[in-house]
Amino acid sequence: MKLIWLEDFLALLQAGTFSRAAAMRNITQPAFSRRIQMLEDWLGVQLIDRSSAGLRLTPLGERYTHEFRALLMQATELRNRIQAEYHGQRRVLVAAQHTLTITWLPGLLRVVQRHVPGLELGVDSQDRGESIARFASGQAQLLLCLEADTPLLESMPHSECLHLGHERLIAVSAATPAGAAVHRPHARRAVRLLGYPAQSFMGTILYRHCLPPLMARYQVRMVQESGFVAGIKEMALAGMGMAWLPERLIARELATGALVTLGPELPTVDVPVSLYRLSRGAGQGVVDEIWGLLQSHYQPPPISGEGG
Numbered sequence: 001m002k003l004i005w006l007e008d009f010l011a012l013l014q015a016g017t018f019s020r021a022a023a024m025r026n027i028t029q030p031a032f033s034r035r036i037q038m039l040e041d042w043l044g045v046q047l048i049d050r051s052s053a054g055l056r057l058t059p060l061g062e063r064y065t066h067e068f069r070a071l072l073m074q075a076t077e078l079r080n081r082i083q084a085e086y087h088g089q090r091r092v093l094v095a096a097q098h099t100l101t102i103t104w105l106p107g108l109l110r111v112v113q114r115h116v117p118g119l120e121l122g123v124d125s126q127d128r129g130e131s132i133a134r135f136a137s138g139q140a141q142l143l144l145c146l147e148a149d150t151p152l153l154e155s156m157p158h159s160e161c162l163h164l165g166h167e168r169l170i171a172v173s174a175a176t177p178a179g180a181a182v183h184r185p186h187a188r189r190a191v192r193l194l195g196y197p198a199q200s201f202m203g204t205i206l207y208r209h210c211l212p213p214l215m216a217r218y219q220v221r222m223v224q225e226s227g228f229v230a231g232i233k234e235m236a237l238a239g240m241g242m243a244w245l246p247e248r249l250i251a252r253e254l255a256t257g258a259l260v261t262l263g264p265e266l267p268t269v270d271v272p273v274s275l276y277r278l279s280r281g282a283g284q285g286v287v288d289e290i291w292g293l294l295q296s297h298y299q300p301p302p303i304s305g306e307g308g
Contacts, residue, residue: 142276170268171263229249
């Protein structure tokens with residue numbers, strides 16, 4: 001299979017017709033159609049439903065479009081890394097959870113760029129599951145993620161883990177002009193809660209650690225669910241309800257009083273933040289250099305007199 005065939009297929013989806021896609025790819029329509037046919041011949045299946053008047057994919061074409069895009073991205077990233085190494089450039093891709101690109105990644109990048117000259121650091125921001133998948137597949141050399149109750153290292157034995165700290169989830173609400181919480185829990189009315197889907201990573205934490213003590217004392221009304229943590233923050237600022245949010249994400253709003261904490265009867269949850277690298281294969285060059293730097297930066301110094 002040729003990568004150009006995948007590029008043609010994805011161009012066809014973007015253009016919507018064979019003629020427009022051929023023009024985008026700067027080839028004749030018959031030649032473009034032959035290349036789509038060659039991709040289908042190589043796969044042994046039809047991707048395009050040619051019985052339809054307009055452009056329509058077969059069920060298999062629909063189902064595997066995402067994988068085609070991922071395969072092309074992975075091949076492109078591999079090519080970029082090889083070319084960068086050949087030309088003496090140093091390039092590393094970090095896969096990071098959406099929220100951590102706002103709260104933890106900037107500080108980490110500043111440390112690396114200050115001490116590792118000539119390095120091009122790329123960032124691939126996804127949800128936790130997709131970030132892990134891209135790291136495990138080799139598309140990214142480093143993974144920055146929050147840990148679940150079972151550390152990720154247990155399912156990735158060929159990786160090394162560096163513990164960076166904790167992200168604290170705290171219950172907050174928008175504030176009144178006088179500085180009081182708009183949505184402080186009250187025994188006489190239902191608590192308006194901004195939450196996360198139960199099956200999501202943040203939802204698992206919410207339903208396991210935060211909701212039980214809240215529901216044991218108050219009636220709870222879930223007014224919105226979203227896996228987008230920054231979106232829940234904006235809804236909390238708009239006064240739509242209370243929410244559990246990462247403390248680092250809302251540090252500015254807490255300092256200005258736009259958001260206020262609720263408690264102390266409501267729980268806080270400390271979620272470990274970890275950086276991963278693949279351990280197989282010695283001498284990974286710049287990744288080794290970055291890892292050694294971050295190990296010395298993030299690990300606490302030994303206690304004086306220890307081991308004496």
